Amino acid sequence: MHDEQDHRSPAQAELRRRLDEGRALARLDQTQLARNAGVGRGTVSKALSPRGGVPSVDTVTLLARALKLPVVELLELRRTAAEETGAASADVPGPGRPIGQWEPHDHPAGPGQSTSGAVGVRVLPGYVRREHDQVLSDVVAEAAEGHSGIVVLVGTSSTGKTRACW
Structure with missing residues (x-):
């Protein structure tokens, strides 16, 4: 081949x-x-x-x-x-990479413990929805319909910013 x-x-x-x-x-x-x-x-x-x-x-x-x-x-x-x-390499413009290329386990906060006690099972820590999650959800829904918008999520380390966006 x-x-x-x-x-x-x-x-x-x-x-x-x-x-x-x-x-x-x-x-x-x-x-x-x-x-x-x-x-x-x-x-x-x-x-x-x-x-x-x-x-x-x-x-x-x-x-x-x-x-x-x-x-x-x-x-x-x-x-x-x-x-x-020599193919176009501008599939990912600018710094970083699109969210679709990330796995939730790639975050530095790391995986949580398996509730079943299974060894090697990667699980995420529990997540509690908050008011800002609805705002994020609304902006994403608007973007899916072709209306751009921006949201800036600010917080200290391990407060759930990445999980909220995920």
Whole structure:
């Protein structure tokens, strides 16, 4: 499955290999993976094809999550592949990364303890909704309808800002 593009972009070949290996280990065909990731079958096919070009940040994130693969590592491979091929790398403008690329467990506050006592189970600490959660929810709903807005959430460390936004 090595072609000209593989030789021009080792990172893209590695990204494809890891996604396809994850798909095989999960015992999913491309249609099942597309359904699990919430993307089209063509999107999966292009992401796994040597001729498909560098997949978008969103595609890599959704496929990695569906396959339970390390999102950050695959996004780094994707970024390198975009640089190697000259593909547009401005999928993530500015500093930081979109919320869709974060896992709730990535927060420095860290995971809580499992209530069942299960070892290795990552759970988030309990969250109590507050008045500002409705304000945040309203702004997000407006944005989903095409009306932009901004909210600034201020608080000291571990007061629930990230959880409220999540």
